[in-house]
Amino acid sequence: MTAELTKATENVNTVSNIKTITTMCTKDLKKRLAKEERDLKSLINKRMNDTIINAQREIIAQLQQDIAQVESKKLASTVALNDDVITFRLAKDGKEVSKKIALVKNNRVINSKKVDEFIAIIDNGKYEEAYPIIVAEAKALIEAGYTVTDINGRELSAEEAEGYYVILDGQHRGTAFAKLNAIKGGIVIPNVFVKEVKNIGEYLVNINTVGNWDKKDRLTVAALTSEEAGKYKVT
Known part of the structure; x- marks a missing residue:
């Protein structure tokens, strides 16, 4: 095996193993990124073959993604949720509807750590849009006798609930989308199914x-x- 091929193999293995270092702090990841970028320049200057150079580029891309993931989780953990409108894309016809997020009393308690995990997944383009989010009209739920709150826990009246969807299944993902919307704006929640209130x-x-x-x-x-x-x- 040539030295170049050995280097290429090591680089490919590094791409696989680098996913295990996402627990490193941002500072350490950035140091690692700077080193890998220097290595890439060196490989290009030495006119190494494309296999080696492309493997090195994969390492850099993975590190950049890891840094973005760590930073997005850190930022999102400090963001207060606002009772703001967000866009829901309905699975039935692809129509986009602007409503606020509501929750029904006695649904599952939201775990902030799980929300942060989804924030990182969504923010890095890794969210699987095929996953459904199930909602119901907030006003209809209130009229059926359920207690409904906004995303911050304030109880809603039937009159003001017109502009809300209650997230029944997908609360952690919905909260993650809401936090990202508070940071960036323009966020769309995909694959939303509206359930009848029975x-x-x-x-x-x-x-x-x-x-x-x-x-x-x-x-x-x-x-x-x-x-x-x-x-x-x-x-």
Whole structure:
């Protein structure tokens, strides 16, 4: 094996292994990036073959992505959520609707760490748009007897709820989109399905039984329907 081919193999392996260093701080990642950029210039000056140079470029691209991910998570953690309009793209016809985000009382508690993880995924273009977000008209839910709040927990009246969608499934992703919207603006939530208001409590209990929710989450959601409330006990 030639020295050049050995170097190329090492670079390809580095591309695979570099994903494990995302726990490094931004300062260390930037130092690593500067070194890899110097190495790239050196490889180009030495007229190494395209395999080696392209592998080095992949390393740099991955590091740039890791830095952006760390910085976006750090920034998002300091951003206060605003009760602002965001764009929902409906799965049914691709229509874009501008509404505010609302939540229904007793749905799953939002975990800030999971929100930060989704922020990094979305901000780096890694979000899979095929994942559905299930919503319902906030006004219809209130009229059906449910307690609905804005994204910051303020209870909404039926009159003001006209401009809100309640996120039933996809709260962590929806909150991540909302935070990015507060930072950048112009964010669109894709693949949104609008659910008819029938028995939202039963629907949420059903979807959490096949998910990775813990018992506390399940008990919280079960409170939306008295028939299900006795099924779960927190230990």
